[in-house]
Amino acid sequence: MEMFDLSVIWALIIGFGVIMYVMMDGFDLGLGILYPFAPDEASRDVMMNSVAPVWDGNETWLVLGGAGLLGAFPLVYSVFLPALYIGVFLMLAGLIFRGIAFEFRFKSQRNRRWWNRAFCWGSSVAAFAQGAVVGSYIQGFAVKDFVYVGGALDWLTPFTILTGLGLMTGYALLGATWLILKSEGYVQEWAYRITPALLAAVLVVFAVISLWTPFVDPLVWARWFDHIQLIWVLPALALTCAVWLWTAVRRRSEGQPFIATLGIFIFTYLGLVASKWPVIVPPNYTIWDAASAPESQLFLLIGMLFVIPIVLAYTTWSYWVFRGKVKVGEGYH
Template sequence: MGIDLSLIWAVIIVFGIMMYVIMDGFDLGIGILFPFVKDDGERDIMMNTVAPVWDGNETWLVLGGAALFGAFPLAYAVVLSALYLPLIFMLLGLIFRGVAFEFRFKAKERKRHIWDKAFIGGSLTATFFQGVALGAYIDGLPVVNRTYAGGSLDWLAPFPIFCGFALIAAYALLGCTWLIMKTEGRLQGQMHDLARPLAFVLLGVTGVVSLWTPLAHAEIAERWFSLPNLFYFLPVPLLVLVTFYGLLRTVHNNRNYSPFILTLVLIFLGYSGLGISLWPNIIPPSVSIWQAAAPPQSQGFILVGALFIIPFILMYTAWSYYVFRGKVTPDQGYH
């Protein structure tokens, strides 16, 4: 029995995207939360919590895109053809946000508000269009003769737009619980106050997406609600409810680390639900990972490089988060 290189590459891409969602999620969430914090000093603290790591977080986005190009070129061609505009808007948001991140601390006080607005706008734009791209992907991409057969504006539909707003809620909660973990005093208290309503918003939009998807796609409904699949997959929504209750309890008890960890669990459960709905199709609704795969020789060749570089990415990521652990304060920075 040979090695299933397509399956290995699918796992690598899924892992890379999950790492990006986790790490750049709270990073973008801080920009989304900026309008709720008016004090310049507290905004400085918010940015300083991610200043040492924010650019490294996007390594996983690059890895996922490069892996998709090398291992599943058909999926890369179809997905980019379908989603050029939302992905371009996402990249423009990330560019504005990155420039604002660097220039805000160097700007004169009377001009700092310009970079604050760029940081907020870039974070919202990048997050919204990530969600739009995800929603359009879930809705399905028509393929005829191994070519995208849809239009360039097919993503302008109710479900993708709703997914854009849903992802804003998810990243906002990630950023909020990250700041609970990394800050003290009034700012931390404000984030505790925001976490509860954000959690309810996230639960609501998750419920809507979870119902909308099977109602709009009969094959997904069949996968979730047919027997015995229903019993196999029922733990996912039950764990969402249990995790949500635990999140509310830890926020109510003013815990530091538990809210962020439980929010990560919520994101992971949502991600796993998406995987259950779409697997093994890499181009929904009908093109599987094996149909979109590059030749085994190509997959094997690039796998050698991936297995060499991914451990280094994991090591420097872990080391950077270890070095910059602890709380951030206005007078001492990290301590």
């Protein structure tokens, strides 16, 4: 008997990478979603400058999670990629447009409005695609012997459209609270004004998704309703963070709204994990069914033990270096 279950360890590593990506990249995608509604062009400069030094480092977690998934659970790719080709392509295309806009918006005065649109559209498409992919995971896939047998558009259903729009709303809330933390003056005041409305929209959408999900997946119904479980603590903690966010905005706190929003995401994410564990390819395949050979998992794990601390150190250092407020009229970092 193995002392450590490598499949469980890898599931935890990939799960950690996913939530780190959502928290790190979510707020700059949210700023892109909010971009058209900003008060003026100077405030858009502030929004972009607030994430310009860190946005590309944030996406490291997406690469880490994807590479870890391929190495540790290769059979997942035999299902996910055929099932989600279009959704994943839209996500990557959106991220590319968003990334290009960071560089070219400040260099092109004549076509700046088009790079504004690229930043907004790219962020919106990437966020929607990510939410739709999550919805596809919740509703499950048509799988036979680890081969996807469904259609190319099975990932796009009313439920996944709702999860896509829900994640867009959540990212917008994360972006607004990040802007509260990083800006000042009329830009910060605008972020304060829109945050309560965004929070209300997030709570409504998340409530509908939460009520709908048990009817989409019988496993979720069993986890939540067969008998009273500690799993109900997670939505209670998410709602507690929502109340904390509301009161922090009313008190005009600067750092607490962002932390409270991260809490909403963390506890919602943990609720999803608790609902599906240990299934990795719904509806029936577990992490042990999809795992690669233990030797492969161990070899990759040794490398990951070096990579993760380096990424954490780089991320921490970059946020420390670029701490503080971003002022109107301040140049590109």
